Each structure stands twice: as C-alpha cells, then as structure tokens.
Amino acid sequence: MSLAYLIRRLGAVIVVLAIVTLAVFAITAVLPGNAALMVLGENATPDALAAMERQLGLDQPLAVQYLDWIGGVLRGDFGTSLRLQLPVAQVVGEAFWHSAALAVIALVTVTVVAIPLGTLAALRRGTAWDLGIGLFSYVGTALPEFVTATLLLVVFAAPDGPILPAGGFVAPGEDFGGFLLHAVLPSATLGMILLAHISRQVRSEMSEVLSSDYVRAARLKGVKERRVILRHALPNALIPAVTVISLDIGYLLGGIIVVEEIFAWPGLGRLLIYALQNRDLPVIQAVVLLLAVVYALSNLAADLVIAWLDPRVRYA
C-alpha cells in the first residue's frame, strides 16, 4: 500500500470518470428531445421551443457544448441546471448532504446491529437463533428496496393512525427529532439488504475462525471466552465483513435512488431521476460523477481498513 500505488489507483479513477462523462454526454445529446421541450411543456410551440433552445445554448454544436462544460468543470464551475436555472454545484451539493446523512444513518445502524447478530448466530450454531437469523438474511436479500419500502409504508404509515411519517424531509437544523423520525423508514429500507448481507458474512467468517487452531489454542490456554471472541476471533472475522461493507456501498448508492424516490427524500437519487426526466444534462453529469467518485473512494478506504486490520496485507 505504497503512495505510488495510491496515486496510480486515483489516476485510473480519473481516467474512468472522464470516459464516463463523455459517454453520458454523447448519449444524452443524440437522444431526441431536450431540456427546452421539458421546460416549456404544454407551451412548446415551435417558435418558443427554438427560442428556448437558443437561450439554453442547446443550439450549439455538441463538441462546443461538451468542451464548454468540461472547461467549466476543470475551473471548478459545474455550470447551471437547465431546468432549475440554479448553479449545479448548489443544487447537487445540497442534495449530496441529504443523501450522505441517510446513507450514514443506514450504514452505522446496520453495522452496529449486523456484527453482533452474525456473531451470535455463529456462537449458537444450529439453534433457533441461528436459523431465524439465517432465514431473515435470505428473505432480506430477496426483497427489492421498493417492495420493502412499500410494505413498511403499509404497516407503519397507514393514514389512519400512522406511527411514522410516510415521507418527506425535515432539515436537521430546524428540528432534529423530526429529521430522525423522517429518516427511520428510508434508512430501515436501505438497511434491510445490507443487514442480511453483513450478518451472513460475519456469521460464516466467525464460524470458520472459531474452529481455527489459534482460537482453539487460546481456549486451551484458559483465556476467558469473552476475550477469545472479542480479541482473537472477531477482528479476524471482520476483515471479510469490511470487504462486504465496501461492496455494499456501491449497492447502497444504487438503492438510495429508489428509496429517495419513494420516501420523497430530497437527495442525489431523487435529483438524478428528476434530471433524467427533464434531460438536465449538467445535473445528470454532476450526480453521476459524484456517485462514481464516492464509490471509488469507498473502495479505496475499504482497502486501507483491511490493510490495517490484517497485518499480513500491511507488511506485504
């Protein structure tokens, strides 16, 4: 894990991102219809449409549009949203924090719940506990987010006597309790599949480690069971769990699109769908770029954590 290696990986990420932006741009640009049509809606008479295209710069040659955009990005200017006429950085930045809050709540809750759950299942192998956790993890991985979300809504947010809000967002600065309350159902939905993945992974790794020679040796030496588990077994079982978590971040980034749409959470996912529907190219580009960067960085972070947990990798 040398510095050179890090730089090489970051370089590769940047090349990939450049290709991604070019692809997104090219494909969106050759599609029929554009943002001008979406802005005008029912009022899109041919002359109004032409005027709107001129105003938005959509009448320029594609290469010029792309170079303008990429030039702006290199100067740190992500342009103006075609649909909202606001700086892209502002629109996307705001949405990013909303999504990040949701993702972090989901990820932290899941990690805190899944690791003990998996450990428990491994320690009580073959019991009802183990079976229950196993069954849950299978059901969890088989439910797409939109199904989980809808079922949660039916149970917890029915209009006569709702227990939790059905959707929407409250700024944490205005009303922190309200913010958390609104985050319960979306983060629970996001967490379901992660919980299933991670607890299953921890269980299987833990079982393997518990039957390994060094744990047996530790037990023979008379080390207390608690210490055996916490000091010897768990850290080793966590390495693959971290890998799974990092892979799941990619999953989370996808899931967040659906969850935000259903629960009306004003984050990146919802913004992306809005931008796609309105052919708002600068916003699409910025959101896709941002998600790809987050994904790449989280993979990198996972590698670093694994190196730290596992001396064999660290010294390699």
Next chain:
Amino acid sequence: MSFLTLTRRHVLMGLAASTALPSVGFGQSAAPKSGGTLRVSHSTRIATLNVLSLSGPAEYPCIDMLYSGLTRIGTDNLPHPDLAESWEANDDATEFTFHLREGVTFHDGTPFSAEDVVATYQAILNPDIPAAARSVLTMIDTIEAVDATTVKFTLNAPFADLPVSTAHANARILSKAALAAPLSELDTKANGTGPFKLETYDTARMVRLVKNENYYQPGKPYLDAVEMLLYPDLTAETANFLSGSTDVMLTVQQADFQRIADAQGVQALRVPSGRYACVVMRQDAEPWNDVRVRKALALATDRELLVEVILEGLGRPAQDSLVPPELQFATEKPVVPYDPEAARALLAEAGYPDGLKATLVASDRPAIRAQTAIALKQTAAAAGFDLTIETMPHDTYLANVWMKGAFYVGYWGMQPTIDATYNLLLTSDASYQDTEWKNAEFDALIAEGRSTVDEGKRAEIYAKAQEMELADVPYIVPFFEDVLTASSAGTHDWEVAPISRFFHVEDVWLDRA
C-alpha cells in the same frame, strides 16, 4: 351495466360534497380577518418563476400572486380588470385601448406605467424569447403607450377576445428594468405588481411570499405570508394536511378525494372544469381518415365507466367536443351512448368486418393518460377494436410521438374561450395541429367568430362550429376532469378557477381557532 347504479351513487355523493360547501363557507358573511401565514402544499416542483415560459402546476399560483396582468380570468371564466381598469375596442375589433390603474408600484418601489406594458408585450412577441403567451397574441401588430396610463393595441386581424388573451397566465406585466436585465434572472427573482412579494426561493423545499403592502386593492391581501411547500410524496402531503400542518392542498388526487372530503373540518372543493384527456387520431392516413372508424371508436368508448374507474366519479362524461359546458357560447351536446354493437356495424361498413387492430400510445405522466388508454382498450374490445397499449416515459413521448404519432392519448388543460380551445388544436393553423383534420369551412367560422363583436351572432357562429366538430369527430374526448383542491376549516375563500391558473389568493383569509 351493473356499475351504472354505482356511478350514480358516486355522482350524487360528489354533488352533495360540493353543494354542501357554500353553507360551510359562512366566512363569506363574516368579516375577513387580516394576518397569518397560509401554508399551501403541492406535489410538483417549482422549478422556475420565469413568468414568460413556465408551465408547472405549482408555478402558476406563484406567478398569480407575484404578478398582475392587464386583465385576469375570474372563477366565472370571464376577463376582469387587473392592471387595466377598463378597455374598449373599435367596431371591427382591430384596435383596443386599455386604461391603466394609477399609482401602482412594482415590489421594488418603481412606479408602474404604460412603458412597462409595451416592453412586456414586445418581449412576448419577440421570436428570440421563449414566451408561452405568444401563440395567443400573434394578431398584435403594434402596441404603443399613448400616455402614462393608456396603451393602444393595433391588430393585424380582428380579434374580439383580446381581453381574454391579455389575461393569459404567462402574459403578466414585467418591469421595463427586469426586461432589460438578463432574462435568466426571472427564473429565481420576481419584481411584479401582484399582492405578494417573493421572500425565499428554495426550489427543493419551499417558496415563501410575503404581503405586498402597496397592492392596488386597499386592505388586501389579508394574509401576511404564503408558503408553497413541496411534498413530493402524496401520502405525506395528505397526512400533513389532515393533521393541520398545512392549510391548503393545491391538488387532491382522485384516489384520496373521498377520504379527505370525509375528514372533519375540511373543505374539499370540486370544481367542474374543462380539463380533458383525448384520443388523437391522425386523419391523413388509414384507418382514421374514415369518419365511420372514428365514430365507431366513439361508440365503443364507455364514458360512464371511464369517469367511474379513472376519475373515481369526479368528473363528467364528455361527448367528443373539446368545448366544456362552462365556456361562453358552449352548446348542449347530445350524449354519445356506449353501443358496441352499433360500433361494430360501423366498423364493418367502413371495411373492417373483422375488427381493427391499432397501437394506442400513452405517456406515463400524468398517470391518467395510460389509465385512459387501458380503460379504452377494455371497453373498445367489445366492438372489435383490438388495441395494443404502448406506454412510454414522458420525455420519449414528447420527442417521438407527440404531434407525430397516428394514435395516442393527449391531455390538455381548460382554455378560457371557444376560440382559444379550437385554435389550440383544431383549426388548420392551430398551435398543436396534431390530427391533420383540416377543414376550410371550420377555419372560416372560427375566423368569423374572432372578428364578430355582436354576441348573438357569435353564439350562432360558434354553434355551427361545434356542430361540425360533433359531426366529424376529429378527437375522442371521453370526459372532463374536475379540478380538486382542499382547504382546512380555518381557511376562508380559497378558490380555484376552472382554468386552474388563477387563484385570487389576495381574497383568502385565515381564522385559526
């Protein structure tokens, strides 16, 4: 026909709900109170405040509060004075003179004058500016400021409905200064003469407007502020309204209307409107060029069922005319029955004894388009129509099918006049001529109606035009959809015009217990 009884019951229930309203609104006799913040929930984003080009359902109430036009459409569908106190036309309706209100100021304090009106209309007519109102104002030849409070429009063709056109929601008066600045500033800022001023513009969550102390109607608006709150989730929007977190639900979904109307202390408002879905049949090619095929489809459309299933009974069957009964000069339309047998016979006569296969395209937004297509497929099957439904994302539809396809579902808001209704879709040079049903005789009638000032004569002309439409069935218009909105017990005088672009929020007042 077992559902018919059900339908009737629903209609009766609906009528009861709407007729009960005026008695609930005892506020009309009570003296309005000043103060308070009205919280209006809506479910579609306010993406821009650019009055020249916007088209969003939640954007219209904003510009109705921020700006004033020369004229404004009332709940009676007629043009009323706004910035123009009065107007007159010459005998052949080619010259209009508008007398402007004195002492009106823009929100920033600059006085309003005839110069601003001239600048605004020149901008609307400028082909380099995307202006939505241009299509109804093309007959304007010149516009001049006679003096500070008088504006004269000279038209290149007679047009009796000009005061209706000047009430177009996108023809609100902007200041000369705003028009000289980059027009993109209009997207996020507003300097109008309307009853409310813009305070906060946050497109993701809330647009907040505050009272314009210098509004030209003394004592109005009553409200201190209006907050337009975005609830992209309908369930959440309803829940918040019913729990009292918001005062007005701008739009109520049909599926939720009954439940909301039943809730205590809530005024659910059902406004009969001329909003419709229509089936577009392109008539320059087979099979839709044959009027018998179009009539067969009309007879194969079970209007009662569509109103019941799609609108939950909250609308009225329409009889294939674009003209709703609310419009001036609208005629009584004979009921088109659901008669699959007669439809089958007509189809056979037209050369399709074994029925007809066709692909009906519908956009996925709003859902009512696809719903109309699906229901039509079911009712038309009995007459031998084998329809394949192709639903597609709205952007794809706009780009590939709209104005191009041979057979698809359209969806339009209500227009203020018969002239505007027909010039939108049906005359040969209509803004959105998508049927290729071009009829010189019809065009001549509409042109004659435009230039006729005498009301009796106009009624005759428009009656003839509507007759031609019914005889030829250029569109299938199965129903008119009601505009649905709701307000809390403490909210008084919340009203939506059938055109649903005019809201008169300056009349609304709050009396929260």
Next chain:
Amino acid sequence: MRRLLSSPTGIAGCLLLLLVFVAALFGPWIAPYDPQEFHVTARLQGPGPEFLLGTDQYGRDLLSRLLNGAPATVLFGLGATALGVGAGSVIGVIAGVAGGRVDSVIMRVLDGLLAMPELLFTLLIVSFLGGGTGQAMLAVAVTFTPGMARIARGATLSVRTREYVLAAIARGESRAWIVGREVLPNALGPIIVEATIRVSFAIMIGATLGFLGLGAQPPSTEWGLMVSEARQYMFRNPWCVIVPGLAIAITAMGFNLFGDALRDAFDPRRTR
C-alpha cells in the same frame, strides 16, 4: 444433484423454484380470469372466494395478473442473465486465454465499468435506451457483463495451468480446440453458480425498473409494475402491493437459495 438436495437450503430453493416455474409455465392457462378484464363492481377488494387474492384499482383479478406476469418475470431474469453471462464469459475467456496485452486492456476497461454502482449503471443505460422491457433486459445484461467477465477470466486462468490443459498444448491441439474442449467445460462451474445467483438480481433489478417506470409499461402484468401502479391505492387495499411484492421476493429467494446450494455442491470445501 443428490448433494444439492441434501442441504435444507437446496431443498427450499428447489421447492420455491418449482413453484415459480409451474406458475411461469402454466400460469396463463390456470388463471381464473382474463388478467386485463375490469370488474368495476369489485374494485380494490381483499382476498375472497370470488377473487382469491383480491382485485386492483380497475377491479382486475390479482391472482390472474400474477400468474399471467410470471413467465415474463422469469424470462426477464433468465434472459438478462443469459445475455450478460454469455457476453461476459466470451470476453473473460478471451482475456484469460490470450493473456498479455489483450488481457490487460480488457481488464482496464472492465475495471472502469465496475467503477459505477450497479443500479446507477443500469438506470443510466435504460434511460438512454428509452424504457421498455427489452431495453431493461439489455441494460441489466450490459451491467452484468463486466462482473461476469472477471469471474470467467479468473476461472479460465485457474484451469489454464492444470495438467490436462498443458497436456493438450503438448499434444499440439489447436487453440480453439483447447478452449472449447478443455478450458470452457472446466471453467463452467463457477460461472454457472454465479449466473444462478445473478438471476435473482436480474429479477429484482427488472422489477425495480418496472417500478420506476423505466422497464415494463402498463398494462403489462410485470410484477414490479403492478406494485408501482397500485401504490396510490395501497392504503385502500394493501393486497395490491403485497401480492406482487411477495411474488418477486419468493422468486428471487428461490434463485438465491438454489444458487447457494449449487455452489456448495460444486465446491464442498465451502460448505459450512
């Protein structure tokens, strides 16, 4: 096969899949009603003797719609996976067999494609393709390709140095013969296992796209779309969303369990 049925996961997986395949093969014939027929007097009903699973907002029979949608849903999963696995395997085996520069170029490109979160990638492709069942299937297949190519390449590399391949090279067999007769059959195991599990992903992503309005379109009986169309009515009749939602879950779970059991059967070392 015996090993497959020896584990509880294997049995459960097989049973669920059996159920799904019976529905997919015979569903349209055993459906009690026409799935598109309106029953206007019986809208939004819960399960009952007349409509076993209830009706939707148009009064269409949910059971009939469910059965009618089964073949499309299963075919979507299988089709998208087959396309993705096919393309991925070809690319992976080429990279693995060719080695050297070809391999490193292919791997770079694959790494690039894998830098995008899966659903985001699918979503972008399908919104560019314009929405619809075929487009959604293609998008899922494209999304699966890089991952499958990686696995196929790994499998190829692991068998490339085995004795039987080296022996074939020593015998002077042609490259195509070696790939076709020795490499592919032996690399197939991991590919099949991965493919089975991917089918459940494909079904879930397909349903999600249907839900977002980018996959199957009304009046299709695709299950994700059924949930999406009924969402507005879910509080008036929760069965509208529960029935298709659970059907998706059962199908995905069937493929998951089956795939897990398959993996254990192929690779006893991993059995825990």
